[in-house]
Amino acid sequence: MSRNRIAWRIALAAVAIAAFTSTAQSQQSDARAIRALSDQWQKDVAAQNVDAIVALHTPDAVVMLSHAPLANGSAAIRGMWAEMVKTPGLVLHWTPTKIEVASPTVATEYGTYTESFDTPQGKGTDAGNYVTIWHKLNGKWRVALDAPNTATPLAAAAAAPMEMANVQVLANSALTWSDFAPPGFDPGMKLAVLSGDPGVPGHYVLRLQFPAGYRFPVHWHPGVENLTVVSGAFLLGMGNTADPSALKTYGPGDFLYIPPRHAHWGGSTAQGPSVIQLHGEGPFQLVLGAPK
Numbered sequence: 001m002s003r004n005r006i007a008w009r010i011a012l013a014a015v016a017i018a019a020f021t022s023t024a025q026s027q028q029s030d031a032r033a034i035r036a037l038s039d040q041w042q043k044d045v046a047a048q049n050v051d052a053i054v055a056l057h058t059p060d061a062v063v064m065l066s067h068a069p070l071a072n073g074s075a076a077i078r079g080m081w082a083e084m085v086k087t088p089g090l091v092l093h094w095t096p097t098k099i100e101v102a103s104p105t106v107a108t109e110y111g112t113y114t115e116s117f118d119t120p121q122g123k124g125t126d127a128g129n130y131v132t133i134w135h136k137l138n139g140k141w142r143v144a145l146d147a148p149n150t151a152t153p154l155a156a157a158a159a160a161p162m163e164m165a166n167v168q169v170l171a172n173s174a175l176t177w178s179d180f181a182p183p184g185f186d187p188g189m190k191l192a193v194l195s196g197d198p199g200v201p202g203h204y205v206l207r208l209q210f211p212a213g214y215r216f217p218v219h220w221h222p223g224v225e226n227l228t229v230v231s232g233a234f235l236l237g238m239g240n241t242a243d244p245s246a247l248k249t250y251g252p253g254d255f256l257y258i259p260p261r262h263a264h265w266g267g268s269t270a271q272g273p274s275v276i277q278l279h280g281e282g283p284f285q286l287v288l289g290a291p292k
Contacts, residue, residue, distance in 0.1 A: 027101040034099050034107055034134055034141050045092050048085040054078045057143045058135055064147040066128070067261040068291055069239050079241030080290055083218040087289035088183045089118030094130060094148075107134040107141065113148055115292050119285050120182050121199065124222075126152050126292060148292055150261075170194055177209060184288040188214050194277075198284035205279040210234075215267040218242050219288050224280050225258040232274030236266035240290035261291040 037056065044052040054074055057063075063071040063080060071080045084090070094113035101107040108131065115126040128150040135144040180191035188211045196204035207230065210216070218240060227236075229250045236256065237246040242265045249269065250256065258264060268274040278284070 026104070030101045030104075030107060030136075030141070031099040034101075034109060035096060037141055038094070038096060038109065038132075042093060045081075045085060045090075050078060050082050050085060053081050057146075058137060061143055062145050064145070065240065065291060066148065066150040067259070068263055071240060076241060079243070083241060084289045084292065086184060086217075087117045087287070089116070089123070090289070091116045092292065105136040107136075108132070109134065113292070117287065117289075118183065119287055121283055121285055124285070124287060126150055128152065150291070168195060175207065180208065182286050182288070184219075185216055186214070189216070196282065198282050200282050202282050203279070204282045204284060205277065206284070207275055207277045209275045210268040210273060212268055212272050213270040214273075215242075216265060217288060218263050218265045218290055219286055220261050220263045220291050221258070221287070222285050223260055223282075225256075226279050227256040227258060228277045229254045230275040230277050232272050233269045234266065234274040234276055235269060236264060238262065238264050263290040 041053065041056055044056075054077055057074065057077055059074055060072070061074070061077060063077055065071075065080075071077050092113065092115050094111055096109050096111040098111070099107060099109045110129070110131045113128055113130050117124050128148055130146070130148040132143055132147070133145040134141045136142070175192040175194070177190040177192045179187070180189045181187045190209040192207045192209070194205040194207065196202055198204040198206055210232075229252050231252055234250045234254075235247045236250060237243065237248065238258075239246060240263045247266060
């Protein structure tokens with residue numbers, strides 16, 4: 001009887017070891033598959049293959065970018081990535097620190113990312129951490145949640161010393177307007193500098209003029225943007241995708257405060273041109289697409 005019990009226990013132990021080995025091997029295989037998908041994802045970003053990027057996500061996936069509204073579902077994610085891959089000179093790379101397969105249908109990946117892009121003032125950069133949750137649907141791993149988190153601190157507004165210079169008066173008719181066409185923007189905008197130098201640190205005041213029917217694409221600024229409508233009907237929408245239904249109309253005297261790294265887009269109505277005034281602390285930087 002004792003020998004039978006020993007044999008039975010040995011058999012159970014063998015089954016348990018076999019099951020554990022099979023599970024471990026399956027988890028390793030899934031982790032390799034996810035790593036390969038993550039690598040291909042980066043190649044699709046470089047190739048601007050938005051269709052492949054969207055297909056990698058579940059239909060109800062959520063993307064949570066730093067300092068930006070979340071994108072929920074395929075349509076919102078498509079719009080977000082369609083704008084992001086158009087960022088001039090975009091180079092985006094991430095490195096998984098760990099891929100943990102929690103079950104046959106759920107896995108977590110986390111790691112670090114780096115990003116560089118072109119701005120009118122030169123090369124811009126960003127870096128941070130990310131967490132991606134993967135779900136297996138119909139035998140294929142898909143992204144259910146993507147949450148990159150920038151480690152770059154927000155630009156702090158420096159305390160400006162009190163200016164004791166002479167009073168400056170500038171008539172509207174005396175403004176000098178210049179063509180202003182940042183990369184990725186349609187021609188037609190004009191810029192007039194009222195005070196300071198927007199290209200260097202320090203206080204600035206400028207105006208932008210948009211012709212009738214003009215639209216500018218989704219973009220963001222590293223610093224605060226204080227916006228006052230001077231004339232015309234100015235259109236502005238907030239978020240990572242240019243959804244026409246989200247545009248709001250603002251008239252002369254209306255003021256908007258736009259935080260750093262907050263994506264927006266807009267323009268003028270077809271009925272006529274519009275002029276806005278911006279003031280803040282330079283350098284004034286404009287980055288196409290949504291922040292990552």
